[in-house]
Amino acid sequence: MQRLKSNVLRQLPLLVILAVAMLGVLFLRPYFSFDMLAEHHGALKELVAADARLTAVVFIFAYVVVVAFSLPGATIATLAGGLLFGLFPGVLYNVIGATLGAVLIFLAARMGLGERLAARIDASHGAVHRLKHGIDENQWSVLFLMRLVPVVPFFVANVVPALLNVPLNRFAITTALGIIPGAIVYTSVGAGLGEVIAAGARPDLGVIFEPHILWPLIGLCALAALPMLLKVWRKEARA
Numbered sequence: 001m002q003r004l005k006s007n008v009l010r011q012l013p014l015l016v017i018l019a020v021a022m023l024g025v026l027f028l029r030p031y032f033s034f035d036m037l038a039e040h041h042g043a044l045k046e047l048v049a050a051d052a053r054l055t056a057v058v059f060i061f062a063y064v065v066v067v068a069f070s071l072p073g074a075t076i077a078t079l080a081g082g083l084l085f086g087l088f089p090g091v092l093y094n095v096i097g098a099t100l101g102a103v104l105i106f107l108a109a110r111m112g113l114g115e116r117l118a119a120r121i122d123a124s125h126g127a128v129h130r131l132k133h134g135i136d137e138n139q140w141s142v143l144f145l146m147r148l149v150p151v152v153p154f155f156v157a158n159v160v161p162a163l164l165n166v167p168l169n170r171f172a173i174t175t176a177l178g179i180i181p182g183a184i185v186y187t188s189v190g191a192g193l194g195e196v197i198a199a200g201a202r203p204d205l206g207v208i209f210e211p212h213i214l215w216p217l218i219g220l221c222a223l224a225a226l227p228m229l230l231k232v233w234r235k236e237a238r239a
Helices: 002-031 034-050 052-068 074-085 087-123 127-137 139-148 154-163 168-178 180-191 193-198 205-209 211-238
Strands: none
Touching: 002 087, 034 052, 034 074, 034 193, 052 074, 052 087, 074 087, 074 180, 074 193, 087 154, 087 168, 087 180, 127 139, 139 154, 139 168, 139 211, 154 168, 168 180, 180 193, 180 205, 180 211, 205 211
């Protein structure tokens, strides 16, 4: 009975996150939209003008909540950071909020499943064990790639490292540094939203896939993957 209670308590934070995330998808999506941001951007700008520091703190807290509970509004929050605070310090606030939120998900997942699952994988044999061993040997590169590649869902990039028992400091560092390129792109889009809203248009959120942005990201991915490729080359050379 005591063991069951302990297991439930460990998994409770992750279960709460999943429950709130499901409710968010079902009921909160209309409130995390560009239309809602456009409707209230004037009032939000007034808050920044009245007390920029307090607004920044509230904004970062709200961003942490959005990310930590996987609510459908991270992209809108990033745009809002640029709209309210400009490219800088907007990108700084966005990176801080996203990183703290990701760390909370990571800790919840590791507490609920990660440590025990990683121990079972380490004690097992077969393809899954070999996969984890390969990732363990290249954790820095893999973590950076998960952040840099635009197609990896943010929630997945938060949970998978926890299930593989990645050290917290390594996860936090690679998260903060790895999301900077994408944060700069979307914060810069947000910084120009005032003119877009005034024109009655909508922002181009596919800008990250434009060649002049995508190719530098691919270059960063190649740089992050270079240590793994060197390890493979050295092993083959020794063989």
